[in-house]
Amino acid sequence: EGDVVVSDITYDGLTKLSIAPASSKSRLPYTDVLLERAIKEGVDSSGARLSPVMPRWNLSRSDFQDLLAYLKRLGKEPR
Numbered sequence: 001e002g003d004v005v006v007s008d009i010t011y012d013g014l015t016k017l018s019i020a021p022a023s024s025k026s027r028l029p030y031t032d033v034l035l036e037r038a039i040k041e042g043v044d045s046s047g048a049r050l051s052p053v054m055p056r057w058n059l060s061r062s063d064f065q066d067l068l069a070y071l072k073r074l075g076k077e078p079r
Helices: 032-041 061-073
Strands: none
Touching: 032 061
16 A cells, blocks of 8 residues: 555564664564564564554454464465
């Protein structure tokens, strides 16, 4: 949407340290717990508020586990 740059949302991308260029900010690696917090509350792995363009989702525990399984598969399946 507009000039929003989408981050790598693969599990491998989210769970590694992100060192951003000087014009942006770095973040700590996500854990499963921190991913759940980001999705539900809009807080990144370092505790900062995520951009308002990132939707917040009220997921059940089961739905979050399904989403987590999907994120872990993303980018690993043959095209």
